[in-house]
Amino acid sequence: MSTILLIEQLLNGLQFGVMLFLMAAGLTLIFGVMGLINLAHGSLYMVGAFAAAGVAGWTGSFALALVASLAAAAMFGALIELTVIRRLYKRDHLDQVLATFALILIFSEGTRWTFGSFPLFLNIPDMLSGTVMLPGGIEYSLYRLTIIGIGLAVAAGLFLLISKTRVGMRIRAGENDREMISALGVDISVLYTLVFALGAALAGLSGALVGAIQSVEVGMGEPVLILAFVVIVIGGIGSIKGALAGAILVGVTDTMGRTLLPVIFGSFMDPSAATSVGSALASMLIYILMAGVLVFKPTGLFGQA
Amino acid sequence: MDLKHIVKLGCGALGTAAAALALSTAAMADGHGGKVKIGMITTLTGGGAGLGIDIRDGFMLAVDQSGNDNIEVVVEDDQRKPEIAVQLSDKMIQSEKVDILTGIVWSNLALAVVPAATAQGKIYISPNAGPTQLAGKGCHANYFNVAWQNDNLHEAAGAYTNSAGLSNTFILAPNYPAGQDALKGFKRMYEGELAGEVYTKLGQTDYAAEIAQIRASGADSVFFFLPGGMGISFLKQYAGSGIDLPVVGPAFSFDQGILQAVGEAALGVKNTSQWSKDIDNVTNAAFVESFEAAYGRLPSLYASQGFDAANLIISALGKADVADQEAFLAALREADFASVRGDFRFGNNQHPIQDIYVREVIQEGDVFTNKIVSTGLSAHQDIYAAECAL
Numbered sequence: 001m002s003t004i005l006l007i008e009q010l011l012n013g014l015q016f017g018v019m020l021f022l023m024a025a026g027l028t029l030i031f032g033v034m035g036l037i038n039l040a041h042g043s044l045y046m047v048g049a050f051a052a053a054g055v056a057g058w059t060g061s062f063a064l065a066l067v068a069s070l071a072a073a074a075m076f077g078a079l080i081e082l083t084v085i086r087r088l089y090k091r092d093h094l095d096q097v098l099a100t101f102a103l104i105l106i107f108s109e110g111t112r113w114t115f116g117s118f119p120l121f122l123n124i125p126d127m128l129s130g131t132v133m134l135p136g137g138i139e140y141s142l143y144r145l146t147i148i149g150i151g152l153a154v155a156a157g158l159f160l161l162i163s164k165t166r167v168g169m170r171i172r173a174g175e176n177d178r179e180m181i182s183a184l185g186v187d188i189s190v191l192y193t194l195v196f197a198l199g200a201a202l203a204g205l206s207g208a209l210v211g212a213i214q215s216v217e218v219g220m221g222e223p224v225l226i227l228a229f230v231v232i233v234i235g236g237i238g239s240i241k242g243a244l245a246g247a248i249l250v251g252v253t254d255t256m257g258r259t260l261l262p263v264i265f266g267s268f269m270d271p272s273a274a275t276s277v278g279s280a281l282a283s284m285l286i287y288i289l290m291a292g293v294l295v296f297k298p299t300g301l302f303g304q305a
Numbered sequence: 306m307d308l309k310h311i312v313k314l315g316c317g318a319l320g321t322a323a324a325a326l327a328l329s330t331a332a333m334a335d336g337h338g339g340k341v342k343i344g345m346i347t348t349l350t351g352g353g354a355g356l357g358i359d360i361r362d363g364f365m366l367a368v369d370q371s372g373n374d375n376i377e378v379v380v381e382d383d384q385r386k387p388e389i390a391v392q393l394s395d396k397m398i399q400s401e402k403v404d405i406l407t408g409i410v411w412s413n414l415a416l417a418v419v420p421a422a423t424a425q426g427k428i429y430i431s432p433n434a435g436p437t438q439l440a441g442k443g444c445h446a447n448y449f450n451v452a453w454q455n456d457n458l459h460e461a462a463g464a465y466t467n468s469a470g471l472s473n474t475f476i477l478a479p480n481y482p483a484g485q486d487a488l489k490g491f492k493r494m495y496e497g498e499l500a501g502e503v504y505t506k507l508g509q510t511d512y513a514a515e516i517a518q519i520r521a522s523g524a525d526s527v528f529f530f531l532p533g534g535m536g537i538s539f540l541k542q543y544a545g546s547g548i549d550l551p552v553v554g555p556a557f558s559f560d561q562g563i564l565q566a567v568g569e570a571a572l573g574v575k576n577t578s579q580w581s582k583d584i585d586n587v588t589n590a591a592f593v594e595s596f597e598a599a600y601g602r603l604p605s606l607y608a609s610q611g612f613d614a615a616n617l618i619i620s621a622l623g624k625a626d627v628a629d630q631e632a633f634l635a636a637l638r639e640a641d642f643a644s645v646r647g648d649f650r651f652g653n654n655q656h657p658i659q660d661i662y663v664r665e666v667i668q669e670g671d672v673f674t675n676k677i678v679s680t681g682l683s684a685h686q687d688i689y690a691a692e693c694a695l
Contacts, residue, residue, distance in 0.1 A: 002521060004521070005517055005518070005520075005521040008517045008520075008521075009514055009517055012511075012513035012514050012517060013514075015513065016511055016513070108350065112350075117349075117354045117355055117358050118355045118562050118563075118565070118566070118602075119355065119534055119537055119562075119563060119566035120566060121565055121566045121567075121568050123541070123568055124541075124545060129545055130545070130547060131545075131546065131547035139520070139547055141513075141542075141545050141546055141547070143545060144513065210510075212541075213511075213538065213541050213542050213545065214510045214511065214534070214537070214538040214541070214542075215510070215534035215535075215537035215538050215541075215563075215566055216566070217354075217355075217534050217566075218350070218351070218354065219350065219351040219354075220510075220534075222351075223508060223510070255513070255514045258505075258514045258515075259514050259517075259518065262503065262504075271502060272488075272502065275502050275503055275504050276480060276485070276504055279480050279503070279504040279505065279506065280480060280504075282506075283480075283506045
């Protein structure tokens with residue numbers, strides 16, 4: 001295995017991690033501030049992808065498609081917060097899981113009614129297609145590089161928003177003591193709607209970015225949702241920094257595992273058996289990672305007890 | 306926050322609540338007194354939904370066209386989950402009391418359902434999945450496959466790769482029974498060297514790691530079997546990777562349902578199929594035309610398999626009563642129906658002996674579709690037939 005391939009795989013892992021971060025950031029923010037488990041987060045990812053595919057098909061512009069994905073996911077996020085989620089904050093987690101699972105079903109069937117059962121077409125824009133030559137002779141997809149850039153920019157933006165702005169201060173205050181912040185005259189329900197819409201918009205953006213290189217279809221959000229939960233558990237629930245660390249850890253572990261394990265097994269096994277055993281183990285790797293982290297840090301890497 | 310509690314809730318909800326999703330979508334032909342009741346278990350929601358919907362639509366089209374109102378079809382959605390498929394088949398056998406089961410798309414689901422169903426004396430007609438295990442020693446008088454044994458299209462792809470002068474291929478498939486059959490089938494016919502062999506996760510959507518391996522392997526071509534949405538993701542990412550090696554695959558990644566979502570990335574790709582919309586016979590022309598009229602889209606190979614499965618059952622119903630199972634099975638074995646594939650007959654293990662074509666992805670106006678370029682294998686039978694005691 002050459003160094004170039006290894007570096008390329010590291011970049012792939014980073015890109016996968018950054019994409020997971022966009023999902024996990026919203027999930028962990030919503031959980032941290034409102035104490036809500038939102039299973040419908042994957043549906044907002046799907047809404048973003050479908051909105052982008054719809055608008056791209058209609059206008060032909062990828063930039064407009066991205067804007068549409070943000071707007072549609074934020075709008076649907078705000079809508080479900082106002083109609084359903086708002087009633088769940090005081091209920092226990094089981095009620096939240098049941099209600100948001102119902103939302104998954106409603107979103108999936110609604111999307112199927114609107115767009116049909118067959119996957120939609122959403123392609124990367126011409127400007128971002130093709131590859132670039134990185135230093136060291138690594139040929140890498142320009143679009144994936146862009147995803148890494150956007151993801152890191154969002155991470156930086158979120159960090160600034162939360163640590164430097166008044167809204168961020170309120171979000172942090174809301175995390176620490178809900179009753180005190182409302183006693184101080186902050187309209188907590190507006191803050192909640194805002195945070196929920198922000199989380200939804202990030203999920204929608206992630207769906208649109210990924211939809212261009214994967215298939216835009218009903219049910220695309222659920223597998224990512226499971227990974228996003230793994231990420232926030234590893235990172236520590238409620239922590240944006242944890243979500244970033246967890247996402248990149250999961251992305252790199254999964255990608256490197258898929259590449260390296262079959263090679264390692266191949267050194268002492270028959271090649272066909274090695275690929276089969278190696279890839280089976282690779283698919284378990286991130287769950288083993290999660291179990292390992294929880295053994296040593298039961299609240300996750302950046303979680304508070 | 307209680308972490309353990311949350312993880313448990315999250316995982317538990319995603320797992321068990323999914324079972325609650327088993328909504329029944331019953332589609333029925335007029336059933337007077339239920340002369341024959343057919344239970345269709347197929348994938349109608351989630352990632353592989355397009356495949357199951359095509360099988361169902363093809364099947365129902367044939368039932369409608371037959372005008373036979375003694376046929377009742379009960380359709381249920383398995384969501385591509387083996388445990389749900391097993392629940393549904395128990396329900397269909399015990400409370401719906403169906404005579405014939407059909408519909409399953411995925412081999413892992415078929416392996417979970419078929420042996421139990423045939424052991425309970427039910428007839429199973431497979432419109433798609435053809436796992437090795439059910440074609441060889443595990444063959445059964447009550448099990449028929451109208452589509453193919455899993456290896457077949459991949460064997461044809463292997464044979465085509467040789468004839469195209471390619472000799473250093475990188476092969477990949479998902480790690481599940483049909484994926485393993487795919488790579489085995491390809492290697493059986495392929496004579497060149499392997500530049501690499503990779504199993505991916507079933508349902509995987511990101512192939513950056515595999516594409517990087519292809520680039521580094523020095524291969525002269527790529528063979529892949531990634532049905533449904535997996536194939537869309539792979540082809541789009543492959544096209545964007547700057548790798549320019551020829552791609553060969555079975556028809557599953559280039560079927561009518563997904564070509565539009567792949568777009569130009571698929572143009573010119575060679576793929577192997579037992580069916581194509583331009584096979585020249587009267588039945589096929591009528592099928593393509595009536596399917597398009599009924600559903601407003603071109604049929605896929607899955608739809609053609611559903612259509613043939615229904616017509617096989619209808620042909621047997623014309624000869625024998627399903628209550629007389631010996632006679633009915635004999636009628637099924639004769640396969641006396643006009644297949645959209647032209648010549649069609651069963652081998653001793655009740656899997657098809659048929660021609661497999663090489664197709665090329667082309668663009669007709671706005672629509673991406675396939676046309677036949679040559680015949681890959683003629684009157685081809687799977688090698689497991691020899692192990693079958695029937």
